[in-house]
Amino acid sequence: MEGREQAWIEPLVLSLSRPAFKLAAALVNDHAVAEEIVQEAFMRSLASPRTPRALPEFRRWLYHIVLNLAREHHRRRARFGLLPLRPEPRPDPQEEAERRLGDAEMAHALRVLSPREREAVYLRFFQDEAFDEVAAVMRIGESTARVLVHRALEKLRSHLATDQKRVAP
Amino acid sequence: MKTESQLELRLRAHLAGLGEAIQPPAGLETRVLRRLRESSARAYPGVLRQLLAATALVLLTAGLAFGIARLRTVSGPVGPTPTAGPSASVTVAPSPTAAPIGPPRLATASEYGDMVAAGSPGAEGQMRIPDCGSGEPSPGHDCFQAMGGSEALVGTSAGYFQGARLGAGCWVYLYKDGTGWHYLDVRCAQAGGTLPRVGTDDDVHVSGCANVRAEPALAARIVACLPNGTVVHVGGGPAYRDGTLWWYLQDRGWMAHDSLVE
Numbered sequence: 001m002e003g004r005e006q007a008w009i010e011p012l013v014l015s016l017s018r019p020a021f022k023l024a025a026a027l028v029n030d031h032a033v034a035e036e037i038v039q040e041a042f043m044r045s046l047a048s049p050r051t052p053r054a055l056p057e058f059r060r061w062l063y064h065i066v067l068n069l070a071r072e073h074h075r076r077r078a079r080f081g082l083l084p085l086r087p088e089p090r091p092d093p094q095e096e097a098e099r100r101l102g103d104a105e106m107a108h109a110l111r112v113l114s115p116r117e118r119e120a121v122y123l124r125f126f127q128d129e130a131f132d133e134v135a136a137v138m139r140i141g142e143s144t145a146r147v148l149v150h151r152a153l154e155k156l157r158s159h160l161a162t163d164q165k166r167v168a169p
Numbered sequence: 170m171k172t173e174s175q176l177e178l179r180l181r182a183h184l185a186g187l188g189e190a191i192q193p194p195a196g197l198e199t200r201v202l203r204r205l206r207e208s209s210a211r212a213y214p215g216v217l218r219q220l221l222a223a224t225a226l227v228l229l230t231a232g233l234a235f236g237i238a239r240l241r242t243v244s245g246p247v248g249p250t251p252t253a254g255p256s257a258s259v260t261v262a263p264s265p266t267a268a269p270i271g272p273p274r275l276a277t278a279s280e281y282g283d284m285v286a287a288g289s290p291g292a293e294g295q296m297r298i299p300d301c302g303s304g305e306p307s308p309g310h311d312c313f314q315a316m317g318g319s320e321a322l323v324g325t326s327a328g329y330f331q332g333a334r335l336g337a338g339c340w341v342y343l344y345k346d347g348t349g350w351h352y353l354d355v356r357c358a359q360a361g362g363t364l365p366r367v368g369t370d371d372d373v374h375v376s377g378c379a380n381v382r383a384e385p386a387l388a389a390r391i392v393a394c395l396p397n398g399t400v401v402h403v404g405g406g407p408a409y410r411d412g413t414l415w416w417y418l419q420d421r422g423w424m425a426h427d428s429l430v431e
Contacts (some may be wrong), residue, residue: 006205006206010202012204013198013201013202014198017191017193017195017198017201018198021193021194022188022191026187026188031338035194035200038197038201039200039201039204041203042205043205043208046205047208102185103179106180106184111426121180121316122184125180125181125184126184126188152182155251156180160176
């Protein structure tokens with residue numbers, strides 16, 4: 001770091017870059033975009049005078065920015081998708097990984113969730129966060145976080161059941 | 170409840186597998202730190218920052234005065250390239266009367282074929298990537314691919330068609346003379362709004378302000394000068410005149426291509 005005032009963030013970069021990358025990559029399905037999101041999230045954290053400096057609070061702060069940037073990415077992509085400008089790179093690394101893992105049904109079911117539901121589910125089951133932490137990162141009430149996760153699980157269950165019926169003879 | 174637990178276990182197992190499959194790239198932390206360092210190097214200490222702000226204010230005021238004086242006195246042809254002036258919009262004639270010359274139309278199949286034949290090699294050369302041939306862009310293999318004639322448009326002695334490279338959409342711009350189509354430029358982006366196309370919004374990209382003219386010609390009357398970042402709606406064109414590609418900006422006039430791309 002050049003200035004002493006930026007030195008505080010260095011240990012946070014070292015400890016949080018990778019988990020933040022995993023969260024971003026899971027949300028956007030694109031490693032290059034995920035890295036850009038992580039870099040941008042740290043940049044914004046450094047730029048804001050309101051950024052907390054203690055690890056637990058900073059982690060929430062950083063993850064919240066990651067969620068916002070991932071949401072922005074999806075919005076841009078959805079708008080852009082209408083213009084048929086960008087062909088999907090094939091094979092998609094995440095789809096390929098999911099195919100190898102063999103739970104393609106679950107991967108497919110996760111796509112029916114709304115962005116907020118997906119964020120809540122990923123924080124809860126991918127990052128293994130407690131509900132109060134999910135709520136803190138998403139900046140919503142804990143009961144809302146519980147409702148989001150509950151609703152997401154209902155959707156997943158329903159989708160998986162429909163899939164099974166479709167497959168059954 | 171039991172079903173939900175099984176579902177949660179299955180979800181956790183799936184996401185755990187996904188987590189193992191996602192491997193952060195080597196050197197991630199180093200790149201993040203480097204970017205932070207670069208940004209902090211740009212952040213000047215207090216006194217210097219105030220000095221810079223004061224200087225910028227003086228320059229801006231002087232530039233604004235110069236720009237207004239220049240636009241008041243301009244009578245002859247002025248080039249369409251960005252002028253080193255103020256970043257304020259100063260309109261001399263707010264309602265340009267010029268209509269788009271020759272409304273754009275979709276390219277015919279044979280026109281599209283000719284445009285791709287003329288444009289693809291130039292685009293590939295500019296981007297330094299090969300042609301995709303019968304394949305398509307994929308991770309580890311960046312290449313250029315024409316995307317079909319449905320988005321290819323022909324204006325006045327100019328046109329464009331759609332292509333793609335890995336992770337981005339591209340537009341290839343061409344002009345036409347008696348000998349056929351000729352490559353002019355290629356621009357790629359991950360999102361709309363950064364590439365001029367008929368019927369879309371675009372941003373003006375200049376260091377000062379960009380001339381808007383009543384006609385697509387270097388000698389045409391200047392009707393406005395738009396500052397950097399102005400969002401404009403491309404309503405017509407493209408037209409190729411005086412060795413320049415022009416776009417018609419709805420309710421404004423004509424602007425050179427270079428001022429509409431980054």
